[in-house]
Amino acid sequence: MAVYDVSSIVISSRIRLARNLKDFAMPQQIKKDEGFSVLNKVVGSVKGLDDFKVYKIDSLPKEDAFVMQEKHLISLDLLEKKDYGAVILSSDETISIMVNEEDHIREQCFLRGLELEKAYEKLNSVDDKIISSLNIAFDNKLGFLTSCITNLGTGMRASVLMFLPALTLSGEIENITKALSEKGLCTRGVYGEASSFDGFMYQISNGTSLGLTEKEIVGAVKEAVLRICDYENRARKKLLLEREVEITDRVLRAYGILTNCYTLSSSELLRLGGELKMGIALGIIRLKDNGLLDKFATSCMKYNLFKIAGKNLDAEEEGLFRASYVSRMLKNQRIK
Amino acid sequence: MAVYDVSSIVISSRIRLARNLKDFAMPQQIKKDEGFSVLNKVVGSVKGLDDFKVYKIDSLPKEDAFVMQEKHLISLDLLEKKDYGAVILSSDETISIMVNEEDHIREQCFLRGLELEKAYEKLNSVDDKIISSLNIAFDNKLGFLTSCITNLGTGMRASVLMFLPALTLSGEIENITKALSEKGLCTRGVYGEASSFDGFMYQISNGTSLGLTEKEIVGAVKEAVLRICDYENRARKKLLLEREVEITDRVLRAYGILTNCYTLSSSELLRLGGELKMGIALGIIRLKDNGLLDKFATSCMKYNLFKIAGKNLDAEEEGLFRASYVSRMLKNQRIK
Numbered sequence: 091m092a093v094y095d096v097s098s099i100v101i102s103s104r105i106r107l108a109r110n111l112k113d114f115a116m117p118q119q120i121k122k123d124e125g126f127s128v129l130n131k132v133v134g135s136v137k138g139l140d141d142f143k144v145y146k147i148d149s150l151p152k153e154d155a156f157v158m159q160e161k162h163l164i165s166l167d168l169l170e171k172k173d174y175g176a177v178i179l180s181s182d183e184t185i186s187i188m189v190n191e192e193d194h195i196r197e198q199c200f201l202r203g204l205e206l207e208k209a210y211e212k213l214n215s216v217d218d219k220i221i222s223s224l225n226i227a228f229d230n231k232l233g234f235l236t237s238c239i240t241n242l243g244t245g246m247r248a249s250v251l252m253f254l255p256a257l258t259l260s261g262e263i264e265n266i267t268k269a270l271s272e273k274g275l276c277t278r279g280v281y282g283e284a285s286s287f288d289g290f291m292y293q294i295s296n297g298t299s300l301g302l303t304e305k306e307i308v309g310a311v312k313e314a315v316l317r318i319c320d321y322e323n324r325a326r327k328k329l330l331l332e333r334e335v336e337i338t339d340r341v342l343r344a345y346g347i348l349t350n351c352y353t354l355s356s357s358e359l360l361r362l363g364g365e366l367k368m369g370i371a372l373g374i375i376r377l378k379d380n381g382l383l384d385k386f387a388t389s390c391m392k393y394n395l396f397k398i399a400g401k402n403l404d405a406e407e408e409g410l411f412r413a414s415y416v417s418r419m420l421k422n423q424r425i426k
Numbered sequence: 427m428a429v430y431d432v433s434s435i436v437i438s439s440r441i442r443l444a445r446n447l448k449d450f451a452m453p454q455q456i457k458k459d460e461g462f463s464v465l466n467k468v469v470g471s472v473k474g475l476d477d478f479k480v481y482k483i484d485s486l487p488k489e490d491a492f493v494m495q496e497k498h499l500i501s502l503d504l505l506e507k508k509d510y511g512a513v514i515l516s517s518d519e520t521i522s523i524m525v526n527e528e529d530h531i532r533e534q535c536f537l538r539g540l541e542l543e544k545a546y547e548k549l550n551s552v553d554d555k556i557i558s559s560l561n562i563a564f565d566n567k568l569g570f571l572t573s574c575i576t577n578l579g580t581g582m583r584a585s586v587l588m589f590l591p592a593l594t595l596s597g598e599i600e601n602i603t604k605a606l607s608e609k610g611l612c613t614r615g616v617y618g619e620a621s622s623f624d625g626f627m628y629q630i631s632n633g634t635s636l637g638l639t640e641k642e643i644v645g646a647v648k649e650a651v652l653r654i655c656d657y658e659n660r661a662r663k664k665l666l667l668e669r670e671v672e673i674t675d676r677v678l679r680a681y682g683i684l685t686n687c688y689t690l691s692s693s694e695l696l697r698l699g700g701e702l703k704m705g706i707a708l709g710i711i712r713l714k715d716n717g718l719l720d721k722f723a724t725s726c727m728k729y730n731l732f733k734i735a736g737k738n739l740d741a742e743e744e745g746l747f748r749a750s751y752v753s754r755m756l757k758n759q760r761i762k
Contacts (some may be wrong), residue, residue, distance in 0.1 A: 335689050335746065336689075338689075339688040339689045341688075342686045343682075343683050343686060343687050345681075346683050346684075346686025347679050347683065348682075349682060350678045350682025350685075351675055351678060351679050352671065352674040352675035352677075352678045352679075353671050353672075391692065396752050406671060410671065413675075
């Protein structure tokens with residue numbers, strides 16, 4: 091279907107599975123001692139799995155927890171479950187299992203590129219081992235029982251992170267969002283407020299997980315993603331033809347600001363990084379490492395930036411360090 | 427009084443004298459044949475002056491007329507007096523004499539820096555020669571009679587162009603404007619709308635010209651300018667102390683945009699040029715030629731830019747050419 095480079099449109103794929111233990115209240119209603127029992131049972135279930143490590147939230151330094159959160163390995167909600175919350179991570183960080191978040195168990199596999207099937211396979215084999223040793227809440231009619239009804243059934247959410255500057259600038263994204271919604275698929279802007287689309291990033295995912303098999307869900311999301319890739323590709327060609335001066339100017343100004351600014355906030359980096367990424371996608375500008383800007387979206391967030399700096403920074407130092415780091419990296423990386 | 431570098435605050439000085447011929451209606455009411463008579467008489471009066479050249483508006487190519495207007499040698503109003511309007515220019519373009527604009531004769535002398543006395547002396551010697559051979563409208567009580575009552579008396583306006591970024595950003599400029607107004611002096615933002623102060627440029631001048639001698643007017647304006655220089659100098663020091671990160675960032679971003687943009691409008695150049703000029707004044711950035719940005723304010727306006735390009739440009743070409751010209755010049759000129 092697509093003959094162009096999908097990698098300039100699709101950033102990453104994610105499969106998430108929600109599971110709960112039969113004999114315990116859901117996390118919202120759970121009591122402290124029950125919470126600890128769930129934690130012990132889940133941790134016990136992964137003992138047979140190589141290459142995984144357990145991090146209990148109450149013994150995780152705050153900075154390390156936020157580093158994980160910025161990498162989307164854990165949620166902010168989990169950080170509030172101080173007593174009996176935990177995350178179980180694979181050493182390559184592609185698989186994370188949150189314990190006692192919205193559900194007792196939330197497994198996710200995250201891969202770069204359009205790799206929904208592969209992510210599902212990887213996560214499914216881990217899931218098989220986990221649930222085989224636990225008494226899982228499952229109903230023959232409703233499937234996996236979950237804390238929120240939208241997750242009933244397979245308990246699965248398949249989502250793809252897409253970079254859609256041309257569909258955003260042309261305004262077509264609105265109609266696409268509506269059309270996807272009619273097919274039971276969700277689109278949401280990733281950065282900034284719900285209503286804004288800073289960074290041109292969108293998450294496409296299934297809205298419900300009941301009444302379809304896991305493979306059907308993966309197939310439906312993938313089919314939609316490939317269709318959107320086609321639309322975006324066409325919109326990019328049109329954009330360059332019809333608005334070349336305006337778009338080139340936006341891209342080069344973003345580069346000018348990112349390589350000259352004295353202080354830089356993370357939200358500005360995401361916005362300007364999106365403009366620059368558009369320039370790379372359209373061939374206006376070239377960097378040695380095409381993935382550099384995607385890496386910034388994690389490495390230059392507050393706590394990950396502290397890791398690069400080798401120390402904690404106050405708000406002013408953080409802005410100055412981010413500006414100088416991003417500027418240096420981008421100048422060194424530019425080819426065209 | 428001032429021990430710092432006034433040249434980073436004062437851009438230029440201008441003296442303007444308004445004169446009218448006794449036996450003719452004022453330009454607003456003048457008839458065509460009278461207009462031609464005035465033109466002939468004034469042109470005749472400068473015959474004895476070396477180094478001046480007469481340009482009649484009706485025989486001046488449109489592009490050349492706009493080049494003069496962008497250099498502030500003539501006004502837009504004069505360009506509408508196609509039939510009997512003219513300008514008489516000294517070869518170094520420091521003195522221009524408009525004929526049949528708001529008054530029959532409008533002489534001006536324009537010099538870089540704080541040079542009001544020198545500008546007055548130069549213009550006065552030219553004025554003496556012109557009015558000695560003409561029958562000038564003069565009243566022993568009211569002085570020179572002019573088209574607008576604010577010019578009655580000496581017919582003189584002494585004005586100084588000042589660059590006041592620190593007083594603008596601190597908000598102090600408002601109180602200064604009020605205090606000057608109470609002393610009969612005018613302050614107005616030069617670029618952009620009357621209410622905006624893009625480029626941080628202000629014109630300080632006498633509000634009326636009646637009841638004071640020429641020397642008293644020059645003295646009053648100069649004294650006010652020197653006091654404002656002191657205020658601006660103090661405000662700059664405070665700005666650097668209290669808002670170093672914010673101001674440095676603004677300056678460096680302006681540089682980043684001006685050296686990377688793909689298209690650039692003249693109003694944007696004035697605004698960003700003002701930010702960059704502030705950076706030079708504050709020692710944040712250094713160029714080989716400190717006057718470069720002031721030159722851009724004329725050389726990069728539409729019709730002067732056509733001269734550099736060597737041809738007329740359409741709107742899109744103009745923006746592209748300005749961006750590439752400014753970017754190249756600034757990159758070559760940067761020392762720090």
